[in-house]
Amino acid sequence: xxxFNDSAEERDLxxxxxxxxxxxxxxxxxxVGTTLRADYVWYQEFDSERSVNTDVAVRVEAYLDRVRxxxxxxxxxxxxxxxxxxxxxxxRQRPTLGAGVDWVLGSRTSVALxxxxxxxxxxxxxxxxxVSLADQLNGARASYRAxxxxxxxxxxxxxxxxxxxxxxxxxxxxxxxxxxxxxxxLVFQPDAALSGQVxxxxxSLTPKNVALVGFQGVVAEGALSLTxxxxxxxxxxxxxxxxxxxxxxxxxxxxxxxxxVITQQIGGxxxxxxxxxxxxxxxxxxxxxxxxxxxxxxxxxAGFRVGYRLGETMLFGIHxxxxxxxxxxxxxxxxxxxxxxxxxxYLL
Numbered sequence: 486x487x488x489f490n491d492s493a494e495e496r497d498l499x500x501x502x503x504x505x506x507x508x509x510x511x512x513x514x515x516x517v518g519t520t521l522r523a524d525y526v527w528y529q530e531f532d533s534e535r536s537v538n539t540d541v542a543v544r545v546e547a548y549l550d551r552v553r554x555x556x557x558x559x560x561x562x563x564x565x566x567x568x569x570x571x572x573x574x575x576x577r578q579r580p581t582l583g584a585g586v587d588w589v590l591g592s593r594t595s596v597a598l599x600x601x602x603x604x605x606x607x608x609x610x611x612x613x614x615x616v617s618l619a620d621q622l623n624g625a626r627a628s629y630r631a632x633x634x635x636x637x638x639x640x641x642x643x644x645x646x647x648x649x650x651x652x653x654x655x656x657x658x659x660x661x662x663x664x665x666x667x668x669x670x671l672v673f674q675p676d677a678a679l680s681g682q683v684x685x686x687x688x689s690l691t692p693k694n695v696a697l698v699g700f701q702g703v704v705a706e707g708a709l710s711l712t713x714x715x716x717x718x719x720x721x722x723x724x725x726x727x728x729x730x731x732x733x734x735x736x737x738x739x740x741x742x743x744x745x746v747i748t749q750q751i752g753g754x755x756x757x758x759x760x761x762x763x764x765x766x767x768x769x770x771x772x773x774x775x776x777x778x779x780x781x782x783x784x785x786x787a788g789f790r791v792g793y794r795l796g797e798t799m800l801f802g803i804h805x806x807x808x809x810x811x812x813x814x815x816x817x818x819x820x821x822x823x824x825x826x827x828x829x830x831y832l833l
Contacts, residue, residue: 536564624654683707780814
């Protein structure tokens with residue numbers, strides 16, 4: 486009911502056929518993993534919102550006794566919305582490159598070293614609220630990690646990472662910064678009743694522009710799934726992180742929140758899910774902002790899904806979703822949206 490997330494609330498009919506290929510190849514002591522994804526987003530009335538999105542990722546690992554070096558690369562080209570702040574479907578691409586080594590020290594302990602580089606690039610014509618996204622957000626980001634892993638149980642691993650990261654933007658942006666973080670996490674294997682991963686750590690971010698206040702505080706990220714009696718599944722996702730804003734006078738914001746999905750088997754191949762989530766965006770401002778502070782924004786979502794599984798390969802779903810955003814200082818950012826859709830998933 487709201488294609489552009491604005492007060493006009495234009496309606497449209499949309500469909501997205503999507504295909505994903507996961508492939509693993511073994512060559513002696515080497516393993517090559519490849520992920521290919523492509524989808525076509527179609528709108529009946531607003532053909533300006535149609536797009537083709539692609540994503541390619543490759544990872545090569547070598548198994549050399551106790552040492553496992555690896556390299557990875559990826560490239561995505563998309564017009565999917567990025568985060569909760571930018572409402573336009575802006576064309577962008579993101580090449581990534583990573584490398585690292587995992588070294589087994591003992592039966593329960595190992596060390597992991599890695600580096601990651603990415604260079605997001607928006608198209609020259611990509612704009613939002615009259616702002617060129619390429620001018621504001623194009624740049625490069627690099628991060629380096631050293632981690633210690635310890636197997637607490639056969640199904641639970643404790644991991645502690647130390648990270649050093651830099652972010653630089655084209656044109657000497659006020660967003661340029663350096664940061665360090667300590668990121669402890671627990672990893673629960675898929676075979677456990679409680680599966681997934683949760684990280685709660687501390688990050689210190691120092692902007693190179695002395696007029697901008699930095700960030701020091703808790704960061705978190707996690708996704709956990711709990712299965713009860715094989716008929717009820719509770720999934721929880723949450724995060725607290727620093728994200729970059731498209732507005733130069735409000736260079737970054739702290740995003741925190743999460744969502745809960747409860748899925749219940751109701752007999753035979755049918756299941757029902759209820760979904761709820763809340764996210765908060767707290768913006769940091771430059772002191773010379775004549776328009777005043779941007780304040781905070783709050784996004785609330787609620788929804789449902791009714792699923793029907795046909796054999797081991799097909800899944801049908803009927804979904805409904807309601808979302809609303811409210812800003813403390815900018816009423817023009819408020820919107821309400823209802824989204825109903827059906828889904829068909831087929832596993833080859």
